[in-house]
Amino acid sequence: MTALAESPADARAARLAAAPPAVVIDHASKTFRLPHVQYSTLKERLLHPWRSTTYDELRALNDVDVTIRQGEFFGIVGRNGSGKSTLLKCLAGIYRPDAGAITVHGRLSPFIELGVGFNPDLTARDNVVINAVMMGLTRREAAASFDAVIAFAELEEFVDLKLKNYSSGMAVRLGFATAIQVSADVLLVDEVLAVGDAAFQQKCFEEFNRLKAEGRTVIFVTHDMSAAERYCDRAMLIERGDVQMIGEPHAIARAYNELNFGRLVHEQDETGRYGDQKVCEIADAWFEKDGVRTGEVAQHERVTMCARIRFHEAVVDPVVGFSLRNDVGHTFFVTTSEWAEVATGSFAAGEELTARVAIEAVMSTTKYELTPSIARVGGVDVLDVREDLASLYVHGTRVTGGLVDLPHRFELERG
Structure with a gap:
């Protein structure tokens, strides 16, 4: 062996x-x-x-x-x-x-x-x-x-x-x-x-x-x-x-x-959840490919991170965030609606919001975990975070050893 x-x-x-x-x-x-x-x-x-x-x-x-x-x-x-x-x-x-x-x-x-x-x-x-x-x-x-x-x-x-x-x-x-x-x-x-x-x-x-x-x-x-x-x-x-x-x-x-x-x-919640969820809660999270839920995608295909938030109290411009972590626990991608300068709007109790972020799967071939979050403006007062709520496996034809497989072009010049 x-x-x-x-x-x-x-x-x-x-x-x-x-x-x-x-x-x-x-x-x-x-x-x-x-x-x-x-x-x-x-x-x-x-x-x-x-x-x-x-x-x-x-x-x-x-x-x-x-x-x-x-x-x-x-x-x-x-x-x-x-x-x-x-x-x-x-x-x-x-x-x-x-x-x-x-x-x-x-x-x-x-x-x-x-x-x-x-x-x-x-x-x-x-x-x-x-x-x-x-x-x-x-x-x-x-x-x-x-x-x-x-x-x-x-x-x-x-x-x-x-x-x-x-x-x-x-x-x-x-x-x-x-x-x-x-x-x-x-x-x-x-x-x-x-x-x-x-x-x-x-x-x-x-x-x-x-x-x-x-x-x-x-x-x-x-x-x-x-x-x-x-x-x-x-x-x-x-x-x-x-x-x-x-x-x-x-x-x-x-x-x-x-x-x-x-x-x-x-x-601590053993499921990896924090925030009291009194104002709003993350009801679900998933990955989509071509509008259909999926748990796998090929390298360099388009994939969308999704989360559905349910509001229990009135909130103005909540900040929605997504982070991706690889199989060894390294967080390699984080984004929020605030950083993207996207105003989410005002929500009353009982309303729901579905947030989507589309990316190209340039990651190396392994399993990834999605952590969605919801916070008030500024991102300090976190209302709900659910760690590793959705999983995605990225597959490909080659293993480079790198964290990502970025699109690139070789140029050689003799002499």
């Missing part, structure tokens, strides 16, 4: 499982005291020496326990105020845990908050050198890396400008470029990358691929579930300081969506 070749993903998972720890967070907790009365001046304190000094306690982190392996790309997700940034600041040594311990093996490079570690009254040149020295480089090494930092940040024209005159996007570019040039063993990256423009974000994501290939350990805080699924080996969901789940990124992304849509993680 011929043994099946191990996939790159399986090989990476086995390699990480055998790798030594890079970061050990051992039952770490952090609490902040919030005084009921705050003195803004010494005079107030002297005039009111007996004023109440009571306070509330804010438990930012509660018994966080996880080991991150060398070379692992580890995601941390959670809603605003969940404790993500507090955890990263504990990892960076800015905060000290009240209980438990955090151990980092190797040099650490933090990029956790806009402007942290930079002096606004100094130029980019001085800030880069000072930050690199603080991260463990010698002054000569820091000076040698300066040109590469500025080139990556694309700030050659602004090296002698004081940072207080930089835009937030320019400061992000400089901070991230400095952090990755240190050649640290562990890189902390907070969601401040969202401040940068789209071109720079893509440049950063390409850098993530390089860091993964080099075996660097990256701890990545994000609200972008597609980025978490694309880059992370594992992820952790944190809510109000408590770790809800640690595991495979797609499962964590789904649990994160559950929290955002007002449902507890332990109450």
Whole structure:
């Protein structure tokens, strides 16, 4: 019997499982005291020496326990105020845990908050050198890396400008470029990358691929579930300081969506459905070919994704979305009526809407799952999502190994 070749993903998972720890967070907790009365001046304190000094306690982190392996790309997700940034600041040594311990093996490079570690009254040149020295480089090494930092940040024209005159996007570019040039063993990256423009974000994501290939350990805080699924080996969901789940990124992304849509993680619908369906619900979804329902289609044939929505309350311009996922769980196509600039109209209770999106089946030959969604304007208030509600098998005469089989033309020129 011929043994099946191990996939790159399986090989990476086995390699990480055998790798030594890079970061050990051992039952770490952090609490902040919030005084009921705050003195803004010494005079107030002297005039009111007996004023109440009571306070509330804010438990930012509660018994966080996880080991991150060398070379692992580890995601941390959670809603605003969940404790993500507090955890990263504990990892960076800015905060000290009240209980438990955090151990980092190797040099650490933090990029956790806009402007942290930079002096606004100094130029980019001085800030880069000072930050690199603080991260463990010698002054000569820091000076040698300066040109590469500025080139990556694309700030050659602004090296002698004081940072207080930089835009937030320019400061992000400089901070991230400095952090990755240190050649640290562990890189902390907070969601401040969202401040940068789209071109720079893509440049950063390409850098993530390089860091993964080099075996660097990256701890990545994000609200972008597609980025978490694309880059992370594992992820952790944190809510109000408590770790809800640690595991495979797609499962964590789904649990994160559950929290955002007002449902507890332990109450997940096993069918992959979330949203309360009180305003409207997705009644059905299917694929069509030539107006007839189908479960299979040949490569490069036209196929239509369809969903029927039933309204229980009045809604104006709901946003209808479709996403396609392949057999290994990679989401490779997403669209919404809002992105397509299609106004869906107004609907009263009892009315129905059938949405259709036609595509050419350029996908590779395998099985695909369709996830329809319905949300209010803006796509934030999700009313109903039904994961993997309809299936489609794409068949063809060749297997290329690629995710898609795009129409293309070869051109050869001799000489």
